[in-house]
Amino acid sequence: MGSGVTTIVNVRVFTGDGLSELSTVVIGGEVIVSVTADAGGEGDGDVVVDGGGGTLMPGLIDSHVHLFGAGDLERASTWGVTTMLDMGAPSMELIAGLRAVPDAPTIRTAGLPASAPGGMQTTRMGFARDSVVTGPGDAERFVAARVADGVDYIKIIAEDPAAMGAAALDGPTIDALVIAAHTNRLRAYAHVTTVAAAQLAATAWVDVLTHVALDAGLPAALVTEVAAKGLVSVPTLVMMRGVAEKAGGASGDLVTHRGVVDFAHAVASVTALHEAGVAVLVGTDSNSAPGSPFGIAHGESLHDELGLLVEAGLSPVEALRGATVLPARMFDLRDRGAVTPGLRADLVLVEGDPTVDIAATRAIRGVWIAGARVR
Ligand SMILES: [Zn+2]
Structure with missing residues (x-):
């Protein structure tokens, strides 16, 4: 205090x-x-x-993090990050414990993310079985459970169905999740690292696209649709770069991308979204989780992200707005x-x-x- x-x-x-x-x-x-x-x-x-x-x-707002312990909060605040939007947490008890840490960043949370049966979130990343949404008819149940948990918004894992088959949520299920979220006055954030996933999420009219496609640049028509619908982008370039480097360029073994992973696609898409007038906000996907595709340090990575966004074509002022006034206005952080x-x-x-x-x-x-x- x-x-x-x-x-x-x-x-x-x-x-x-x-x-x-x-x-x-x-x-x-x-x-x-x-x-x-x-x-x-x-x-x-x-x-x-x-x-x-x-x-x-103003204190910096990281619009995409994952939290696992109080050390994450300390690293963040040391680097000027004073508000963190968690995009998928294994338990609400963990978040409640972190929120009790004094003089620490404010935490907003998605709680459990909505993912497909067989998706990485439950098979590899340790999220509880309740994370699974079995189809459109299961969407209301999933969102009601998150509302009961007290989450701040709904996170939806969208993947390329052509790459992932039944381990990807299909279009009708994503549509139903977005409708259920909005019915409960919650925003819907979609994880999209492929063009196909971004298209499904945009079609479903999610509020926020987080990450950006690594398998190809976003087609012009999709960029236009994202802009026209007023969707927001949180590209997490620092994570996209990490994933692409780990995958070793185009020969990566990432099943989610049918082997095609190139950071240049992510940068080109951010440039296109920005030029089309889409709000591009600063998020890092920072995490200290075992099982994450790539470890990203809390706090310091936000400064890496600011630099990458400037390289992608944002002015320094625009990049700073994406970590301050814009997320405050768009994500109900009006204080x-x-x-x-x-x-x-x-x-x-x-x-x-x-x-x-x-x-x-x-x-x-x-x-x-x-x-x-x-x-
Ligand atoms: Zn994430």
């Missing part, structure tokens, strides 16, 4: 469009109290922090995502100007979670 008054002087604030003039930001308790032009003085407050002319950003009076004091102080050089986000000098300094 934040206590007392902290005054951060001599900082430029990330406004969502760029940087402010030199400013003074006052934190009282858990919230931002004021943001004013720097008066040039030393500042008042129980604690005064000299920002050194650096940049004060955060901007350095604005009244919002939660989740803040990251960095040296330099990340709106010019995205790598500057790594030069972290301070992190606050709900007003409590954690770094």
Whole structure:
């Protein structure tokens, strides 16, 4: 819990469009109290922090993680990640335990993901049998069970049926899951790492496509459909790169992709989605799980993802928006995502100007979670 008054002087604030003039930001308790032009003085407050002319950003939001222990949270907050959207957790007890950790990132969770009978989630990744959805008629049961668990949204594993057969959810089942989620006022996030899966998910009108196809670039018609339907992309390029490297390029043995895995397809698709006006948000798929396709470090990987998104064509400001204001607005995190009076004091102080050089986000000098300094 934040206590007392902290005054951060001599900082430029990330406004969502760029940087402010030199400013003074006052934190009282858990919230931002004021943001004013720097008066040039030393500042008042129980604690005064000299920002050194650096940049004060909202706490970073990672829109795709998996959590397994308190160490994941500590690594995240050390790197400025203050909100984490879990995209598939083995148990709600685990999440409840992590939510009880003090001064740690906020956690939202999908709980168990919806997956096909014979899918990797239950056969290899350790998710409970309740994760399995047997067909369209089973969708309401699955979503009702997640609602009873208290999840924040529904995660759907979409795969290429031509590659996976019965180990892939079919189109009618994905449709039924999305309808059941929306009937319960929950968003639907689809795991899509192939063009075929992305098409099934877009047809079903999911809210969010997470990952991006590795087997081919998204066809122009599908990019247009994603944009027209207002779907959101969380490409997790850092995971896509890891999977592609592990698979050894086009000769990979990934059954999910019929052997065709190329990171260049993922990058090209992100470029196309961005150019079509699709909101591209920052997610890493960070995990410390045994059985995951590729280990990704919590926290630091978000900075890798920002860099990869800039390489794919986002401006640094656009990439930063994808880790701050955009997920806050799109995922009902309206108490955060901007350095604005009244919002939660989740803040990251960095040296330099990340709106010019995205790598500057790594030069972290301070992190606050709900007003409590954690770094
Ligand atoms: Zn994931």
